[in-house]
Amino acid sequence: MHRFFLPPTCIQSENIIFPPDVAHQLKQVLHQREGQLVIVLDDQGMEYEVKLVSIQAHAAQGQIQIRRTAQGEPTFKLALFLCLSQREKFEWMLQKCTEVGVNAFTPVISSRSLVQQSEEVRKKYPRWQKIVQEAAEQSGRGRLPKLNPPLSFEQAVLESQINNRNAYLLWEGERARGLRQALTSIFPDQTRLALLVGPEGGFSDTEANLAVNAGLLLVSLGTRILRMETAALVASALVLYEGGEMNPQTPGTV
Amino acid sequence: MHRFFLPPTCIQSENIIFPPDVAHQLKQVLHQREGQLVIVLDDQGMEYEVKLVSIQAHAAQGQIQIRRTAQGEPTFKLALFLCLSQREKFEWMLQKCTEVGVNAFTPVISSRSLVQQSEEVRKKYPRWQKIVQEAAEQSGRGRLPKLNPPLSFEQAVLESQINNRNAYLLWEGERARGLRQALTSIFPDQTRLALLVGPEGGFSDTEANLAVNAGLLLVSLGTRILRMETAALVASALVLYEGGEMNPQTPGTV
Numbered sequence: 420m421h422r423f424f425l426p427p428t429c430i431q432s433e434n435i436i437f438p439p440d441v442a443h444q445l446k447q448v449l450h451q452r453e454g455q456l457v458i459v460l461d462d463q464g465m466e467y468e469v470k471l472v473s474i475q476a477h478a479a480q481g482q483i484q485i486r487r488t489a490q491g492e493p494t495f496k497l498a499l500f501l502c503l504s505q506r507e508k509f510e511w512m513l514q515k516c517t518e519v520g521v522n523a524f525t526p527v528i529s530s531r532s533l534v535q536q537s538e539e540v541r542k543k544y545p546r547w548q549k550i551v552q553e554a555a556e557q558s559g560r561g562r563l564p565k566l567n568p569p570l571s572f573e574q575a576v577l578e579s580q581i582n583n584r585n586a587y588l589l590w591e592g593e594r595a596r597g598l599r600q601a602l603t604s605i606f607p608d609q610t611r612l613a614l615l616v617g618p619e620g621g622f623s624d625t626e627a628n629l630a631v632n633a634g635l636l637l638v639s640l641g642t643r644i645l646r647m648e649t650a651a652l653v654a655s656a657l658v659l660y661e662g663g664e665m666n667p668q669t670p671g672t673v
Numbered sequence: 674m675h676r677f678f679l680p681p682t683c684i685q686s687e688n689i690i691f692p693p694d695v696a697h698q699l700k701q702v703l704h705q706r707e708g709q710l711v712i713v714l715d716d717q718g719m720e721y722e723v724k725l726v727s728i729q730a731h732a733a734q735g736q737i738q739i740r741r742t743a744q745g746e747p748t749f750k751l752a753l754f755l756c757l758s759q760r761e762k763f764e765w766m767l768q769k770c771t772e773v774g775v776n777a778f779t780p781v782i783s784s785r786s787l788v789q790q791s792e793e794v795r796k797k798y799p800r801w802q803k804i805v806q807e808a809a810e811q812s813g814r815g816r817l818p819k820l821n822p823p824l825s826f827e828q829a830v831l832e833s834q835i836n837n838r839n840a841y842l843l844w845e846g847e848r849a850r851g852l853r854q855a856l857t858s859i860f861p862d863q864t865r866l867a868l869l870v871g872p873e874g875g876f877s878d879t880e881a882n883l884a885v886n887a888g889l890l891l892v893s894l895g896t897r898i899l900r901m902e903t904a905a906l907v908a909s910a911l912v913l914y915e916g917g918e919m920n921p922q923t924p925g926t927v
Binding site for chain 1: 744773850906911
């Protein structure tokens with residue numbers, strides 16, 4: 420069944436009023452007809468099984484059949500701090516990491532990030548938001564990952580540890596601590612973690628030192644050198660796997 | 674240091690004769706100069722630290738300084754059977770899965786593969802070989818992953834279990850067996866595994882049944898639906914992680 424995150428104003432006690440763009444998608448793109456079922460998500464933890472009762476080019480309505488806690492959402496909250504990179508690579512990371520279950524994204528401007536101006540970055544948010552939402556709908560998430568404002572590296576280091584959250588910085592120079600070893604100290608007690616992923620040229624030594632002094636752990640993904648986007652997806656998947664979020668039949672509730 | 678897989682004829686007792694295309698790359702692309710060091714790999718299990726002694730536009734030579742067993746190669750042999758898909762997606766999977774350490778790729782024509790003709794596929798091998806080699810060099814592999822000829826789904830099912838190798842088929846309909854559970858039965862005894870990854874529309878029920886009857890295990894990656902390329906990379910990384918191949922300081926030898 421197709422899934423749609425809708426704003427709260429669209430969800431009434433018994434009925435769903437689809438926004439014009441979703442009505443268009445239902446009719447013209449997905450060729451849905453009256454009587455078919457879709458899933459509507461409120462991004463507040465509930466999902467609704469909805470029967471389509473009227474579909475026109477720019478207006479559609481549905482009737483709520485079942486309401487239940489949203490499925491498919493990890494209970495473990497993984498926050499990803501991603502250094503800004505070229506457009507396609509960054510969008511790719513947002514899409515893939517949403518699929519595996521990342522909870523929040525924060526773009527970071529580090530010394531070697533390919534993008535250095537936060538004004539440029541702000542313009543990209545509507546497009547990024549759309550990418551994240553589509554990936555969340557297609558992969559069956561119960562909530563939309565958060566897209567936070569861009570931060571400098573120094574701000575990201577502080578923010579990553581907010582409320583005593585554990586935070587790891589992926590560092591190819593780390594020769595002792597692998598991800599598995601680092602994670603043994605947080606599971607099963609912790610339910611959240613921050614991961615900082617460097618740009619193409621990696622974090623600088625100065626940045627790694629700053630992170631260590633601020634209390635972050637440097638963590639290695641092994642002896643092979645992964646590209647930035649590979650490292651971001653692989654590390655996210657490994658954390659969620661260790662957190663039990665890649666098992667069947669045990670969907671987290673939101 | 675830059676790494677290059679070279680054919681055996683280029684590697685002499687004390688010296689390296691670089692092929693013209695690599696000489697061009699050394700001089701024009703990487704701006705290397707006489708006296709600098711590079712790593713040469715023979716794809717037979719050895720690597721050579723080489724001092725560049727002469728670099729011209731289409732000819733370059735080096736002197737072997739150190740010879741040692743190649744580093745960075747997983748001991749665990751993961752064979753990936755990937756259903757054929759659109760060009761960019763398939764190339765992307767070859768690149769990323771080479772980085773994480775997949776040992777061999779076999780393209781598969783299943784009922785829903787986007788490509789259905791093996792003649793079309795053969796033409797792509799030179800380009801694919803180049804993608805795999807570049808990814809292997811950049812990520813620090815000790816050997817080149819093998820690129821096998823394309824197989825039909827039925828052939829792939831047989832080939833995946835060759836010499837009693839365990840083989841898993843990723844199946845979104847699997848509700849009981851996660852990857853972790855499946856892997857507990859092969860580690861630490863087994864040193865190889867085959868993974869079959871379906872195309873965009875997934876394997877058909879008929880194909881899944883055929884695989885089960887042939888002895889493959891159906892395995893789930895959890896409650897979220899991953900795109901084909903995400904599933905291929907994530908599953909490969911998880912297998913190699915469980916096999917201890919993503920730890921620092923413990924590079925496999927080849």
